[in-house]
Amino acid sequence: MTASTGPWADAYRRLARNRLALGGGGVVAAVTVLCFLLPPLLGLDPATTNPSLAHLPPGSGHLLGTDGLGRDYISRVLVGGQTSLLIGFAATIASVAVGVLYGAVSGYYGGRIDEVMMRFVDFHYGVPYMFLVILIMLLFSETARGNPLPVFLALGLVEWLTMARVVRGQVLTLREREFVLAARLLGAGDLHVIFRHILPNVAGIVTVYGTLTVPAVIILESFLSFLGLGVKLSWGQLVAEAVGVVNPIRSYWWLLLWPSVLLAITLLSLNFFGDGLRDAVDPKARR
């Protein structure tokens, strides 16, 4: 036994021992830094077309080759990564904010408020999410070319449901605990109890589910791009373009390979990191 430590220190120690999770976190950080730093540093330009250089295979001059319009593929892949990562993190933050607040209120007040609020979540669950996302994207189809904000909104609004359920479940048990009772007996108001006593105790599980939401959102965005409803250059869009030119005669393998590999590595690492984080915060989840 070591000296008594707080739950956060314990979780941190468990995480530090999990090499896979640490590696995953490191890879995500590295990919993020590369995507955001390299294009401005090297002056990469994803938009300049040059028909005479169309479909160059990877090699001299263009490290990852060029696409059908002769655009430099490495800059397209990196800039596309910016969009995918940005959407992943921003939509996750939106979904966490909505889900945590909703779940906390529902679980804390309980009773009929809880029942009605959870019914609304059930109703939302009954609607296939792609449906909702596609309909919301249509709303913004003209005003938002090149503006990723509606995508954040659409994806965030769909992804908050699970978070709300998880938080509510936790709050339901937390509100019966002695320290909550003590705080209320000392005259603390509802808001004070929720923000100072309940939410800090769900922070761990929220972080975990938030981390696992990022890859889900990135995949969802790539689906949208694939269906032609994306708004900006992203990994999903690059893959979709590459799939569009798959043909039996000439293979432009690099068009499909690079964005797919980056997408897969990022998502895999995020999942490793999220799983490790879950094991660290909630060791009972995996024995």
Add this chain to the structure above:
Amino acid sequence: MTSRGRNLAGAAAVAVATAGLAAALGPASGVTLAVGLALVASTAWLRPRGARVLGALLGAGVVFGVGRAAAGPVVGAVLGVTLGVLAYRSLPTMVMRRITFLVPSLVVLIFATTLLMYRAPGSPFAQERAATPQVEAALRAHYGVPKSATAFFGIYMKRLIIDGTLGPSIKVHGRSVEQLLAPALPVSLTLGLLALVIATVIGLGLGLRAGLKPNSASDYASMGLVLIGVSLPSFVIGAALMIVFALKLGLLPVAGWGGYRHLVMPAVTLALPYAAYIARLARGGTVEVMQQDFVRTARAKGASERDVVLKHALRGAILPVVSFLGPAAAGILTGSFVVETLFDVPGVGQWFVKGAINRDYSVVLGTAILYASLVTGFNLAVDLAYAWLDPRVRGQS
């Protein structure tokens, strides 16, 4: 907690939600939507007997509608009344409660979808050559698509309930939505069911294998495979399969729809992410059940390892998977938007995507109703199966 705080919070939430809806959708539509949602929510207050009666009536109504559309009013009426009475007498109250909630929420869904579609820029009658206002007015009258969303909702619901039809497609001339969706539905269902079966078999197999020997090499191998399945968007997997099996090896057709050979790649593509998820759940369930006392008892009394696995571990692995099958079915159905587009499969998903992009309102609503009914119906079936598998859930109402 305090009842005053609770009432205040409730009132505040309702006020904020209504104001938000009114601000986003305009006062009339926003308030209507809020009232609709409130009505749906109010089914939470029904007493058990009320829930049984209302549930039976609503269920009978839906069965009547579907039966009438498929086989005429007489068959519909007979089916509706029989099933309604049967449901009233034998289904658990929990299920009836779900029905009283699901049917009104379908109406709210139709209304909300209508509002969203009308808010989107463009209209089904916008063409390159601008039609004269008279022509557009005539077209709008002909297809029953007035300029206001609430008026359209009224016409649509009347058509749906009184005439029992999903209405004419606005973009595909001379065809009704039923005629468009009828050939597409079997395609999507075949694909979806096959994918669900593949996902369940692969997922259970991998998960059970991994869970019986946690932290072994085979555990890590299976779970590594699973993480890759979770981490690749399905159309990347699909494109890779296409290149290898269709273009390089020439074993399977590239895309399209016909014989069973056309089914293989779309079904596998659709299934893999869910197989991965199921494997995770099954692994967790197995690990947990293998630590239970009754497994130790079974081993102590000399049961063979085979019996332990088949009689105990399998049940532990299946339970979490069963409750995931509802969301999985929903996900597979909507995931098929992507797979159907990739492999050019003439299913329902293609119609939804086409309808949404062309602003073909009746096609979008028709597919929405179809999907929502399928998903909720499947969830209901899963609940029943769960109650049957896990006796602890059975008694709850």
